[in-house]
Amino acid sequence: MSNNLPSDLAQMLTVTxxxxxxxxxxxxxYVMLGLMxxxxxxxxxxxxxxxxxxxxxxxxxxxxxVSWVSTLIIIAVTLFSAGALVSEFEERTGFLVFPRPVKxxxxxxxKYLASFLVCAVLMVLYYLVSCILSLVFTGSVxxxxxxxxxxxxxxxxxxxxxxxxxxxxxxxxxxxxxLVFATLFLIMSMLEGIMMVVNxxxxxxxxxxxxxxxxxxxxxxxxxxxxxxxMTMTSYYPKTDVAAAVMVAWGVVCSALAIxxxxxxxx
Amino acid sequence: xxxxxxxxLTKSYGSFKAIDTLDLxxxxxxxTGFLGPNGxxxxxxxxxxxxxxxxSSGSAYLDGVDITxxxxxxLASVGSVVETPEFYPFLTPRExxxxxxxxxxxxxxxxxxxxxxxxxMVKMEExxxxxxxxxxxxxxxxxxxxxxxxxxxxxxILDEPTSGLDPRGMVEMREIVKGLRxxxxxxxxxxxxxxxxxxxxxxxxxxxxxxxLIHDDVSILTKGTDLRRLDVRTVKDLNKVVLDQVTALPxxxxxxxxxxxxxxxxxxxxxxxxxxMLEKLNRLGLKVYSLSAEGHSLESLYMDLVKESR
Numbered sequence: 001m002s003n004n005l006p007s008d009l010a011q012m013l014t015v016t017x018x019x020x021x022x023x024x025x026x027x028x029x030y031v032m033l034g035l036m037x038x039x040x041x042x043x044x045x046x047x048x049x050x051x052x053x054x055x056x057x058x059x060x061x062x063x064x065x066v067s068w069v070s071t072l073i074i075i076a077v078t079l080f081s082a083g084a085l086v087s088e089f090e091e092r093t094g095f096l097v098f099p100r101p102v103k104x105x106x107x108x109x110x111k112y113l114a115s116f117l118v119c120a121v122l123m124v125l126y127y128l129v130s131c132i133l134s135l136v137f138t139g140s141v142x143x144x145x146x147x148x149x150x151x152x153x154x155x156x157x158x159x160x161x162x163x164x165x166x167x168x169x170x171x172x173x174x175x176x177x178x179l180v181f182a183t184l185f186l187i188m189s190m191l192e193g194i195m196m197v198v199n200x201x202x203x204x205x206x207x208x209x210x211x212x213x214x215x216x217x218x219x220x221x222x223x224x225x226x227x228x229x230x231m232t233m234t235s236y237y238p239k240t241d242v243a244a245a246v247m248v249a250w251g252v253v254c255s256a257l258a259i260x261x262x263x264x265x266x267x
Numbered sequence: 268x269x270x271x272x273x274x275x276l277t278k279s280y281g282s283f284k285a286i287d288t289l290d291l292x293x294x295x296x297x298x299t300g301f302l303g304p305n306g307x308x309x310x311x312x313x314x315x316x317x318x319x320x321x322x323s324s325g326s327a328y329l330d331g332v333d334i335t336x337x338x339x340x341x342l343a344s345v346g347s348v349v350e351t352p353e354f355y356p357f358l359t360p361r362e363x364x365x366x367x368x369x370x371x372x373x374x375x376x377x378x379x380x381x382x383x384x385x386x387x388m389v390k391m392e393e394x395x396x397x398x399x400x401x402x403x404x405x406x407x408x409x410x411x412x413x414x415x416x417x418x419x420x421x422x423x424i425l426d427e428p429t430s431g432l433d434p435r436g437m438v439e440m441r442e443i444v445k446g447l448r449x450x451x452x453x454x455x456x457x458x459x460x461x462x463x464x465x466x467x468x469x470x471x472x473x474x475x476x477x478x479x480l481i482h483d484d485v486s487i488l489t490k491g492t493d494l495r496r497l498d499v500r501t502v503k504d505l506n507k508v509v510l511d512q513v514t515a516l517p518x519x520x521x522x523x524x525x526x527x528x529x530x531x532x533x534x535x536x537x538x539x540x541x542x543x544m545l546e547k548l549n550r551l552g553l554k555v556y557s558l559s560a561e562g563h564s565l566e567s568l569y570m571d572l573v574k575e576s577r
Contacts, residue, residue: 018355018362095351
């Protein structure tokens with residue numbers, strides 16, 4: 001039998017296929033689709049309901065939709081990645097799959113790819129609907145949106161790596177999910193704010209790098225803001241290339257650590 | 268080389284050694300029962316053999332490949348059921364077979380035909396397309412056994428295969444495992460149930476404190492052990508004097524009063540010695556109306572060896 005074993009790549013694709021089944025047959029995908037639909041409806045409907053016109057400029061129009069993307073990615077990664085590894089231990093499915101002739105690193109790669117794909121497809125769908133709406137309401141689509149989408153993909157890589165790392169070390173999926181969400185949404189943002197107050201560039205913080213997803217359209221620049229008595233704080237905006245590198249670095253380092261912990265973890 | 272060869276296998280947790288330089292060679296096509304008291308190291312050994320935990324030192328060869336060095340290749344010819352595995356609840360048994368068979372490199376046609384055959388064998392064919400999330404523990408255990416045989420493994424490792432099953436489920440599971448005798452397969456199974464091991468296995472390996480105490484054919488091991496425990500019920504009231512008389516009888520190792528009209532006797536001997544014992548007890552005027560052997564030979568052997576090692 002050993003000679004007939006498939007390659008690691010083929011096994012990885014098998015794992016990915018069945019992880020995708022898990023996502024497609026679960027409720028989480030509907031939660032995400034519902035949330036995306038709600039945000040699109042609110043972004044499109046609230047200005048007219050409040051008596052304002054929708055922006056006629058495609059850049060300004062897209063900005064409203066893209067501002068939600070990093071939040072959506074954090075929620076998607078929390079739902080699809082945080083439990084990916086820990087569930088094999090917590091739900092004891094590892095007893096079924098670990099004794100099979102497949103490397104843990106292959107299982108990791110298959111699960112990571114599935115998680116990335118589901119998040120990526122959801123985000124592409126969100127951008128697609130946003131672009132269609134832009135075309136309908138402004139008659140055009142702002143070109144830089146494609147860069148925003150690219151940065152969104154990199155943000156998925158970075159945040160997924162972080163979520164997989166926590167999934168590899170935590171005992172419970174719920175703890176991993178809470179920590180992923182709290183860290184990406186709250187703790188990193190707080191750290192970012194503190195660093196801005198002391199005029200230090202938080203370029204290395206993952207959530208700060210995620211700002212580039214919307215800023216590639218908004219094109220805001222770093223500004224110094226007086227906060228009284230000769231003191232200032234700096235509102236930093238990430239440079240696109242640095243942000244891209246930071247997101248990839250988070251993805252690579254966290255994934256490497258996740259593989260290491262997943263490999264060493266015993267059932 | 269034997270299908271399973273364990274050499275100097277050790278698993279330490281700090282200063283505690285769950286397995287201590289364990290050596291064991293499991294013969295081809297044997298059905299080997301892996302016995303030992305709680306904490307003896309059975310599950311640890313099986314978990315190392317199935318890549319669930321890593322050893323601290325030593326080697327464990329499965330079909331000639333050291334699992335501590337190359338788990339993927341070593342597990343290519345192994346099927347296993349460790350504890351009661353949980354399945355992915357969103358998959359059906361047929362889809363589970365497809366997933367696990369694909370990992371093993373089986374073709375879709377082979378998975379379908381073999382999977383259906385195995386699900387029929389474990390009487391789960393009617394449930395083949397139902398989501399496993401709704402299955403009882405017994406049903407999951409059957410599917411677990413079916414998946415373990417999917418890739419026609421040369422080695423089948425079972426950890427407490429009837430654990431948690433109802434009596435009927437236990438009997439059916441044992442029949443299925445016994446039915447594998449006509450296949451080219453080596454079965455290595457741990458169990459707490461000595462009658463189960465005696466019924467299924469032709470060889471026994473007994474470990475305690477992570478070390479192998481004995482490993483041989485069941486028939487050879489039980490031949491040398493003729494200790495049996497008799498439960499004796501009498502019409503006549505029993506007392507210390509009678510107990511001393513019973514203890515003094517030939518072949519009796521010890522005797523204990525259980526109640527006014529029952530006693531327990533540990534004796535050496537076979538069935539004819541047991542028959543003679545009945546006559547001797549009646550000659551003492553006990554008026555025995557019931558005499559039954561509680562323990563059987565493998566259990567006696569187990570108790571003897573475990574007692575000696577402590």
